[in-house]
Amino acid sequence: xxxxxxxxxxxxxxxxxxxxxxxxxxxxxxxxxxxxxxxxxxxxxxxxxxxxxxxxxxxxxxxxxxxxxxxxxxxxxxxxxxxxxxxxxxxxxxxxxxxxxxxxxxxxxxxxxxxxxxxxxxxxxxxxxxxxxxxxxxxxxxxxxxxxxxxxxxxxxxxxxxxxxxxxxxxxxxxxxxxxxxxxxxxxxxxxxxxxxxxxxxxxxxxxxxxxxxxxxxxxxxxxxxxxxxxxxxxxxxxxxxxxxxxxxxxxxxxxxxxxxxxxxxxxxxxxxxxxxxxxxxxxxxxxxxxxxxxxxxxxxxxxxxxxxxxxxxxxxxxxxxxxxxxxxxxxxxxxxxxxxxxxxxxxxxxxxxxxxxxxxxxxxxxxxxxxxxxxxxxxxxxxxxxxxxxxxxxxxxxxxxxxx
Amino acid sequence: xxxxxxxxxxxxxxxxxxxxxxxxxxxxxxxxxxxxxxxxxxxxxxxxxxxxxxxxxxxxxxxxxxxxxxxxxxxxxxxxxxxxxxxxxxxxxxxxxxxxxxxxxxxxxxxxxxxxxxxxxxxxxxxxxxxxxxxxxxxxxxxxxxxxxxxxxxxxxxxxxxxxxxxxxxxxxxxxxxxxxxxxxxxxxxxxxxxxxxxxxxxxxxxxxxxxxxxxxxxxxxxxxxxxxxxxxxxxxxxxxxxxxxxxxxxxxxxxxxxxxxxxxxxxxxxxxxxxxxxxxxxxxxxxxxxxxxxxxxxxxxxxxxxxxxxxxxxxxxxxxxxxxxxxxxxxxxxxxxxxxxxxxxxxxxxxxxxxxxxxxxxxxxxxxxxxxxxxxxxxxxxxxxxxxxxxxxxxxxxxxxxxxxxxxxxxxxxxxxxxxxxxxxxxxxxxxxxxxxxxxxxxxxxxxxxxxx
Numbered sequence: 001x002x003x004x005x006x007x008x009x010x011x012x013x014x015x016x017x018x019x020x021x022x023x024x025x026x027x028x029x030x031x032x033x034x035x036x037x038x039x040x041x042x043x044x045x046x047x048x049x050x051x052x053x054x055x056x057x058x059x060x061x062x063x064x065x066x067x068x069x070x071x072x073x074x075x076x077x078x079x080x081x082x083x084x085x086x087x088x089x090x091x092x093x094x095x096x097x098x099x100x101x102x103x104x105x106x107x108x109x110x111x112x113x114x115x116x117x118x119x120x121x122x123x124x125x126x127x128x129x130x131x132x133x134x135x136x137x138x139x140x141x142x143x144x145x146x147x148x149x150x151x152x153x154x155x156x157x158x159x160x161x162x163x164x165x166x167x168x169x170x171x172x173x174x175x176x177x178x179x180x181x182x183x184x185x186x187x188x189x190x191x192x193x194x195x196x197x198x199x200x201x202x203x204x205x206x207x208x209x210x211x212x213x214x215x216x217x218x219x220x221x222x223x224x225x226x227x228x229x230x231x232x233x234x235x236x237x238x239x240x241x242x243x244x245x246x247x248x249x250x251x252x253x254x255x256x257x258x259x260x261x262x263x264x265x266x267x268x269x270x271x272x273x274x275x276x277x278x279x280x281x282x283x284x285x286x287x288x289x290x291x292x293x294x295x296x297x298x299x300x301x302x303x304x305x306x307x308x309x310x311x312x313x314x315x316x317x318x319x320x321x322x323x324x325x326x327x328x329x330x331x332x333x334x335x336x337x338x339x340x341x342x343x344x345x346x347x348x349x350x351x352x353x354x355x356x357x358x359x360x361x362x363x364x365x366x367x368x369x370x371x372x373x374x375x376x377x378x379x380x381x382x383x384x385x386x387x388x389x390x391x392x393x394x395x396x397x398x399x400x401x402x403x404x405x
Numbered sequence: 406x407x408x409x410x411x412x413x414x415x416x417x418x419x420x421x422x423x424x425x426x427x428x429x430x431x432x433x434x435x436x437x438x439x440x441x442x443x444x445x446x447x448x449x450x451x452x453x454x455x456x457x458x459x460x461x462x463x464x465x466x467x468x469x470x471x472x473x474x475x476x477x478x479x480x481x482x483x484x485x486x487x488x489x490x491x492x493x494x495x496x497x498x499x500x501x502x503x504x505x506x507x508x509x510x511x512x513x514x515x516x517x518x519x520x521x522x523x524x525x526x527x528x529x530x531x532x533x534x535x536x537x538x539x540x541x542x543x544x545x546x547x548x549x550x551x552x553x554x555x556x557x558x559x560x561x562x563x564x565x566x567x568x569x570x571x572x573x574x575x576x577x578x579x580x581x582x583x584x585x586x587x588x589x590x591x592x593x594x595x596x597x598x599x600x601x602x603x604x605x606x607x608x609x610x611x612x613x614x615x616x617x618x619x620x621x622x623x624x625x626x627x628x629x630x631x632x633x634x635x636x637x638x639x640x641x642x643x644x645x646x647x648x649x650x651x652x653x654x655x656x657x658x659x660x661x662x663x664x665x666x667x668x669x670x671x672x673x674x675x676x677x678x679x680x681x682x683x684x685x686x687x688x689x690x691x692x693x694x695x696x697x698x699x700x701x702x703x704x705x706x707x708x709x710x711x712x713x714x715x716x717x718x719x720x721x722x723x724x725x726x727x728x729x730x731x732x733x734x735x736x737x738x739x740x741x742x743x744x745x746x747x748x749x750x751x752x753x754x755x756x757x758x759x760x761x762x763x764x765x766x767x768x769x770x771x772x773x774x775x776x777x778x779x780x781x782x783x784x785x786x787x788x789x790x791x792x793x794x795x796x797x798x799x800x801x802x803x804x805x806x807x808x809x810x811x812x813x814x815x816x817x818x819x820x821x822x823x824x825x826x827x828x829x830x831x832x833x834x835x836x837x838x839x840x841x842x843x844x845x846x847x848x849x850x851x852x853x854x855x856x857x858x859x
Contacts, residue, residue: 031736038776039835347790
C-alpha cells in the first residue's frame with residue numbers, strides 16, 4: 001500500500017494522512033542520521049497520551065456529574081442523592097458528553113489533516129490533547145454546532161496560522177472557550193446554561209423549583225456582589241446569612257468532590273488533582289507552574305479577605321481553589337508547555353501571576369464570573385515577556401563575568 | 406587552589422556492553438586512514454599523492470589555510486587511495502601499510518629547556534598539533550592564538566566510555582611529559598579535572614605543575630566543556646585549549662622517545678559484541694581487524710566514538726583521530742508496533758530520562774540494549790524544561806539552540822555560544838522529545854560565529 005502514497009505515487013497528496021495513521025500504528029523505522037546515535041524512548045505521541053490519561057479521571061467524573069445534573073433538571077429535584085441511579089446518570093452523561101467529544105475531535109482533526117495535506121506534514125500530536133480539553137471546559141448544554149465552530153476557530157486562528165503545534169501563542173482549548181464566551185455569552189454562563197430541560201420546565205410553569213437557580217457556584221457567587229441572595233423566595237441581605245445560604249448549596253466538600261454544576265470536566269478538584277499527580281509523577285506537567293498557580297490564587301484570596309467588604313471578598317481563600325475551573329486550569333491549561341513560560345524561573349512567575357489574576361478577575365469583575373480562562377490567556381500573551389526578562393538576567397550574569405574577568 | 410564542583414544535572418545512559426578490563430593487542434591492520442572529516446572545518450591540501458610511499462610521521466596533507474598545521478601518517482606504507490565525497494571533498498586518505506613497521510629508535514627531546522614557541526614548533530612539525538583543540542568553536546587550535554588555559558579531563562563520562570584510569574595506568578611518565586610540554590604553551594594554568602565519584606589513578610593524582618580540580622556528577626561531568634564552564638569560563642575573545650587525556654600521553658611519549666607513535670588503547674563496547682574489552686591499536690586503524698569475530702548480530706551500527714557524539718563507520722571503516730572507543734549497537738530500522746514496542750508500549754525495555762516509561766519506575770539500575778531508532782518523528786519544540794535537566798551549564802539550552810537555528814548571531818553571543826561545543830548538547834539531543842538534531846544546529850551556529858565573528 002505504501003508505494004501508492006510515496007513520492008510520485010498515485011495518492012502522493014494524501015501521504016500526510018497515510019503517514020499519520022501508519023505512525024499511529026507503528027513507530028517508523030527511521031534511524032538516527034546525524035548526531036547522537038541513540039534517542040530517548042519517549043516521543044511526542046507518548047507525551048500527549050500521558051496527558052490524555054491524566055485527563056481520564058476528569059472525563060469520567062464529568063460524565064457522571066453531567067448525568068446527575070441532567071437528572072436533577074428532569075426531576076426538578078435539587079436534592080436528588082448524588083450517588084443514586086448510577087447507571088442512568090452515566091447513560092445521561094454519555095448522551096451529553098460523547099457527542100461533544102466526537103464533534104471536537106472530528107472538526108479539529110479534519111482541519112489538522114487539511115493543513116497537513118497543504119503543508120505536506122503528518123498530523124502533529126498537539127490536537128490529541130486539545131480535542132479532549134475542549135469538551136471538558138464546555139458547559140453541558142452548549143449546542144454542538146457551537147463547539148464545532150469554536151474548535152474550528154481555535155485550530156485555525158489559534159494554532160495553524162502561527163505554524164501549527166509548538167508555535168501557537170494562546171492555549172488552543174482556551175481559545176475555543178474564549179471564542180464562545182465572547183461570541184455567544186448567553187450560552188456560556190448565566191442561569192440557564194447548565195441544565196437544558198430546566199429552562200423549558202420553568203417556561204411551562206413547573207413547580208417545586210424554589211431556591212433552585214440552575215447557576216454554577218460561581219454564578220451564584222457573582223450575585224453576592226449585590227450582597228443578597230434569594231432563599232425560598234425571600235431576599236436576604238445579611239452577609240453571614242448569604243454565606244450560609246451559599247454553603248448550603250455548595251459546601252467546600254461538594255466543591256472538592258465536584259458534585260456541583262459546572263463545565264463538564266472542571267468541577268471535581270479531586271479528579272483534577274489525580275490528573276496533577278499523573279502529570280507531575282511522569283514529569284509531563286510542570287510542578288512549578290501548578291504549585292505557583294495554586295499559591296497565586298491562595299495569596300490573592302487572602303489579600304481580598306483582608307480587603308473585605310462584601311460576602312464574595314470575604315469568601316475564605318481556600319474556597320477559591322476548589323470552585324469553578326481553578327484546579328482544572330492550573331493543572332491542565334496553565335501547564336501547556338507551548339504557551340506557558342519556558343524558563344524555570346519564568347514558570348514560577350507565570351504561575352503565580354496567573355493564579356492571582358484568575359481570582360482577581362473572578363472576584364472583582366462582576367461581568368466575568370470565572371477568571372481562570374481569561375487569566376491564563378492573558379498570561380499566555382505575557383509569557384514571552386516573562387521569559388525575555390529571565391533570559392536577559394542570564395545574559396547579564398555572563399556580561400558581568402566578562403567585566404570582572 | 407584545587408576546587409571540587411558538584412553537578413546536580415546530567416544523565417548516565419545505562420547501555421549494555423561495558424568494556425571488561427582485559428587488554429588484547431590487535432595486530433596492525435593492513436590499511437589505515439586519516440580522515441580530514443575528523444577535523445571540523447579543515448580544508449586539506451594534499452602533500453602526498455596516490456602511490457607515494459610515506460614513512461611514519463611524514464606529512465600526508467596540511468591545512469589549506471594554515472600550512473603550519475600538518476597531518477602526518479601514523480605508520481609507514483603506500484598511499485593507496487584518496488577517497489572523495491560530494492563536490493570532490495576529501496573524505497579519507499587510505500594508506501596500505503608496509504609489512505615492517507618500526508616504532509623505535511628516536512632521540513628523546515628535552516622539554517624542560519625549551520621555550521613555548523619551540524614546543525609549539527615541535528608539535529606542529531611532528532604532526533601532533535591536531536591533538537590540541539580550541540574552545541570556542543571546537544576545532545583544531547589555531548597556533549597563533551594565546552590560550553588563557555589548557556584543560557584536560559581525566560575521565561570520560563559518556564555512555565560505555567573507556568576508563569582512563571585503566572587506560573593510562575602505569576603511564577604517568579608519558580602523561581607527565583605531555584603535561585610538561587603543554588604547560589609551556591600557555592601563560593595561564595593547565596587544568597586536570599578528576600572524577601570525584603571514584604578515586605583516580607596515580608597517573609592523574611601525581612600530575613605535577615598543573616591545577617587539579619575535581620568534579621562530581623553524571624554525564625556530561627567528564628566533558629571538558631562542562632569543566633571549563635565551572636572552573637574558568639570562556640568569555641568572548643578568549644581561547645581555551647583542550648587535549649584528551651590519552652593524547653596528552655601520546656604527546657608525552659613523543660618527547661620521551663622522539664618517535665611519532667600514535668598507538669592508542671581503545672575500548673570496544675556495545676551490546677552487540679561478544680566480549681567488550683580494551684584493545685591496543687593505532688589511530689586510523691581499519692576496525693575490521695579489531696572487530697573480527699566479535700559482532701554477534703547482523704544488523705548493527707558501528708560507531709567510532711561513543712553513541713552520543715561518535716561517527717557511523719562501515720564494517721571496514723577506520724578509527725577516528727580523536728576516538729578512544731568503538732561502539733556497536735543494533736540498527737533500529739524496523740517498524741515497531743504501537744502496543745508492544747511503539748509509543749503505547751509499557752516501555753520496560755526502553756531507557757528514558759523521562760518517567761513516562763515503566764522502565765523509569767521498575768527498571769532499577771538495569772542496563773539497556775538500545776538501537777538507533779529515533780523512537781518518534783521530528784516535531785517542533787513542544788516540551789520545555791527537559792533539556793535543562795541534562796545541561797549543567799548556566800546557559801539556557803533551548804534558547805541558545807533556537808538562536809542557532811535562526812542564525813541569530815547576537816543572540817548566540819549573548820546566550821553563551823562561546824562556551825559550548827556540539828558534544829555538550831549531545832545529551833540534550835538524546836532527551837529531546839521532538840527529536841531535533843541539536844548538535845547539528847549548534848555546529849551550524851558555531852560555524853556561523855567562526856565565519857562572522859572570529
